[in-house]
Amino acid sequence: MSAISELSSFTRRKGKVTAEEKKANKRDNKAAYISLLPWLVGLVAITIGPMLMSLYLSFTDYNLLQPPEWTGLDNFTRMLSDARLHNSLRVTFTYVFIGVPLQLAVALLIALVLDKGLRGLPFYRSVFYLPSLLGGSVAVAILWKQIFGTTGLVNQVLAMFGIQGPGWISDPSTALGSIILLHVWTFGAPMIIFLAGLRQIPAMYYEAAKVDGASTLQQFWRITMPMLSPIIFFNLVLQIIGSFQSFTQAFIVSGGNGGPSDSTMFFTLYLYQKGFGQFDMGYASAMAWVLLLIIGVFTAINFIASKYWVFYDD
């Protein structure tokens, strides 16, 4: 069903011919390639071509004006001693590895509360889902900038209790936290996926467990979690991939500079500054490939680790 299960079943099913394929055994190459033409052109011109090009550029010094000059591994060795880049990695990792689990935990929690045929469910679901549609917009980032400002909404509320809050986004120790909170706020999309997953767990499992005297907590750990684990895994993979690429919120909240003192300088923000601020296209390309590599490695780790905790019903 999902792209991820499709990908993994893709490797599993190798060699086997499905009934569907047997039925339509004859090939329609001409019709197929005509139908696929826009996608194929896009794949070559918009995706694979630029990917190879950026791989090449990552070994060059290129500023758009002069032709690229081959510098070998220069960009990569520069990265090793680029303290701002190391910091941007730290910021990004913090964001991903705190923001994603937190967001998924909230999504799962609310989905669990929502699941059991609650009255008013569609209304609640809409309320929780709406922020995930708006969260990626510049407008919401602007709102966040105000809310967590020195005299913003959060501090106004705290002041009612006599607490003087910090300037959340102007303080390097809390700025990233406010952006992580924005990410958590958009838990609605994974929540919907969890809800769909919870619906699919056969009610008889719970009935049988109840007959055997299992507590609610036991039911959760022994039935819900294993049955839901493929969906948790799916959400985890996609959210990690997506969060590594977060850009807009940090850009708007920090006014484009990743401040204060680089505390919200995401890797993508630094890449943007290098590539489109300083037109250091070679370095930016090298960074892009490092990003791809990092995402690839974490996705691979995720897939490997999934063998130990994701439960397959087949």
Added chain:
Amino acid sequence: MTTKLETLPSPEKKSTGAGKPTNRKPRVRESRGTLAFSRAQRGKSLMKHGILIVAGALMIYPLLWMVVSSLRPNEMIFREPGLWLNSLEMSNYTSGWSALTHPFGHYMLNSAIVVIGSILGNLVSCSMAAYAFARLQFTGKKLFFGIMLLTIMLPFHVVIVPQYILFSQIGWVNTFWPLLVPKLLATDAFFVFLMVQFIRGIPRELDEAARIDGAGHPRIFLRVILPLMVPALATTTIFTFIWTWNDFFGALIYLTDPDMFTVPVALRAFVDSQSATSWGSLFAMSIVSLLPVFLVFLFGQRFLIKGIATTGIK
């Protein structure tokens, strides 16, 4: 993993519940019927509603506060955390509308052009590719399908530098083409996948009946498949609308001329040009920019929820 995710509500089952997102489960009715509902259970349900109402209010409060604040005199934004309105102040909207080089409607129009172009591009190119993947046998199908799935997860940043170079050499910077052409070439592989899933759920007998009647592939695609995949097309339309309307990164890179600004980059220019004194008008235009997304959410909710529940992507 496959089976679990495959049992998510799939497109072919959609028709039954399409009209009513409520989809009430029989469980609800049962519990209401048995009035000998234990006290503990009623307490539990009350607690659930309590949690959901508090959580939901917390989620939505910032948005409501932004709406209310946009209708207040500017200095109140930093003083009034409540939602009570003493008077309606429309001046934020009038001043915000004309705060930039062009009236805000100009940027909305630019955004509308990009959004409509993107929707048309995605509908045509993705459905063509999906038809080939779902219905036709051709050399290299498995390989291409695998690549298509992988490109869903490919970070945009890996291709952005060469893409920028490519489009700037063609002279397309500060035109909408760099934002539109990729959509015409089905690079939003997510939608290809969504449509493949949907077409697989359409009975093959329909194709075969048409084939026996002498229809070729173009005819089967246009006359049989396309009319039946309207729900998938609707989901694609709505997601494309929201994602394109919110898209900041692409517009930030390719649109630097204020004439060509879409709404997100216009808002960003607004943030940068204003000191903290005009939050009211900034909020007002943020609300204006969120309004189309909100309306789409209101009317297209069922497609959105089905869309993410079936394919599991935000």
